[in-house]
Each structure stands twice: as C-alpha cells, then as structure tokens.
Amino acid sequence: MTGYVHSIQSLGTLDGPGVRAVIFTTGCPLRCIYCHNPDTWKKEAGEVFSSSELAEKVLKLYPYIKNGGVTFSGGEPCVQAKFVTEVAKILKARGLHIALDTSGAVDNEDTDKLLELVDLVLLDVKFTSSEAYKLNTGADLAGVLRFLEKLEALGKDVWIRHVVVPGINDTEEDIRALSKILEPYKCIKKTELLPFRKLCLEKYEKLGIPFPLRDTPEAEQKRISELEELLKR
Numbered sequence: 001m002t003g004y005v006h007s008i009q010s011l012g013t014l015d016g017p018g019v020r021a022v023i024f025t026t027g028c029p030l031r032c033i034y035c036h037n038p039d040t041w042k043k044e045a046g047e048v049f050s051s052s053e054l055a056e057k058v059l060k061l062y063p064y065i066k067n068g069g070v071t072f073s074g075g076e077p078c079v080q081a082k083f084v085t086e087v088a089k090i091l092k093a094r095g096l097h098i099a100l101d102t103s104g105a106v107d108n109e110d111t112d113k114l115l116e117l118v119d120l121v122l123l124d125v126k127f128t129s130s131e132a133y134k135l136n137t138g139a140d141l142a143g144v145l146r147f148l149e150k151l152e153a154l155g156k157d158v159w160i161r162h163v164v165v166p167g168i169n170d171t172e173e174d175i176r177a178l179s180k181i182l183e184p185y186k187c188i189k190k191t192e193l194l195p196f197r198k199l200c201l202e203k204y205e206k207l208g209i210p211f212p213l214r215d216t217p218e219a220e221q222k223r224i225s226e227l228e229e230l231l232k233r
C-alpha cells in the first residue's frame with residue numbers, strides 16, 4: 001500500500017535510543033498551539049511512497065542505524081497506522097528497533113496492530129487538565145490517558161516528552177500535576193521536559209498560518225532544569 005511522507009531525517013539521536021532514522025509522516029488531527037510542524041498537518045501534502053519503497057530508502061541507512069533503529073514521527077503517525085505498520089514490519093524483520101512518536105490521540109484497531117510491532121512509544125501528554133488540553137490542542141486528554149493505560153497493559157516501554165511553554169504550562173503546579181498523572185505507570189521509563197522554541201516561525205509564515213505563540217518567549221534552559229529537579233523529587 002502507499003502512504004504520505006513529509007521527510008526522513010537520516011541520523012537523529014533525540015528520538016529514541018542510539019542513532020536512528022526518523023520518518024515524518026503527514027496528517028494530524030490535533031492543532032497544538034506550539035506545533036513545530038504545521039507543514040505535516042495535511043496528509044495529502046506529503047510525498048507518496050509505497051511501503052516497500054520507503055523501507056528500502058530507510059534500509060540504505062542500515063549500517064548507521066543497526067544499533068539504534070527507526071522512529072516514526074509526524075504529524076501523527078497513527079493517522080496512517082496501516083501504512084506505518086507495513087513499513088515497520090519490513091524494518092523489524094531486519095532486526096531494527098522501532099519507536100513510535102505519538103500524541104496518543106488516534107486510537108483504533110489499526111493503531112493496536114501497529115503497537116504490537118513497536119518497541120518503544122514516545123508519548124507527549126502535553127497538558128494536564130481536560131480544559132487546557134482541549135483549548136491548546138483541540139483534542140481530549142481522556143483519550144490520551146486511555147492510550148497510556150493501554151500501553152501499561154501491553155507492557156510497552158514509554159518515554160514521556162513534555163514541551164514546557166512559558167506562561168502556559170511552566171509552573172511548579174503544572175509539573176506536579178504531570179507527575180501525579182504519570183506516577184502510577186510502570187511502563188514509563190523516562191520523562192523529558194523539552195523547552196518551547198520558535199524555530200518554526202518561518203514555516204508558519206510560508207504557509208500563511210498565524211502562529212498562536214508568536215509573542216511567547218522561548219523557554220529558558222535554567223527553568224527547564226529547575227522543573228526537571230522538581231519532577232525527580
């Protein structure tokens with residue numbers, strides 16, 4: 001089958017263990033206020049690949065990524081879960097570690113099949129109250145928490161990645177609320193706080209879409225370190 005791909009990053013080191021190929025698929029039902037990839041929102045904006053073509057392209061990097069793996073990101077890769085599953089099957093058959101970078105907001109039978117193949121899930125909980133989640137992403141926090149429950153039941157390894165935005169979710173109270181949500185889950189092996197950045201401004205301008213956080217300052221590393229300390233406690 002065919003699917004839509006925004007781009008492939010050849011040798012990433014941030015999206016899972018080791019050196020990895022990162023496949024950015026297109027299509028996302030969310031509209032996070034801090035989104036860095038508005039050019040991945042529309043599925044049809046991506047380049048069309050067959051599953052074998054995409055796998056072949058990634059396998060050219062095999063010598064570099066054989067001890068790391070492949071991460072599917074986006075966009076929201078679960079929008080094209082069937083396609084991603086086909087590609088992941090080919091790559092996994094070559095012994096590659098498969099990670100899925102997801103919001104957890106697309107959860108259906110196709111996603112379940114994809115999860116069977118995945119070794120690691122990178123999950124972004126984003127906001128800790130239903131109101132804030134709805135307001136800042138357009139989606140429901142309850143669905144994401146159900147997804148996390150599912151990962152726990154499946155015993156999948158999960159890394160939480162949480163973008164911290166000044167004035168929006170950067171108080172000690174926000175981080176305590178996050179910690180409380182995550183506390184019961186044994187599947188969570190790591191929690192990372194990522195500073196809000198504005199490197200995406202040019203993309204928004206090109207697309208003619210207003211960036212909602214244009215006037216929000218970037219997060220300072222010092223603040224992130226303080227909140228990480230709080231999270232450890």
Ligand code: SF4
Nearest residue numbers: 028030031032035075
């Ligand atoms: S889930 Fe990711 S790609 Fe989709 S809008 Fe949010 S940040 Fe952007």
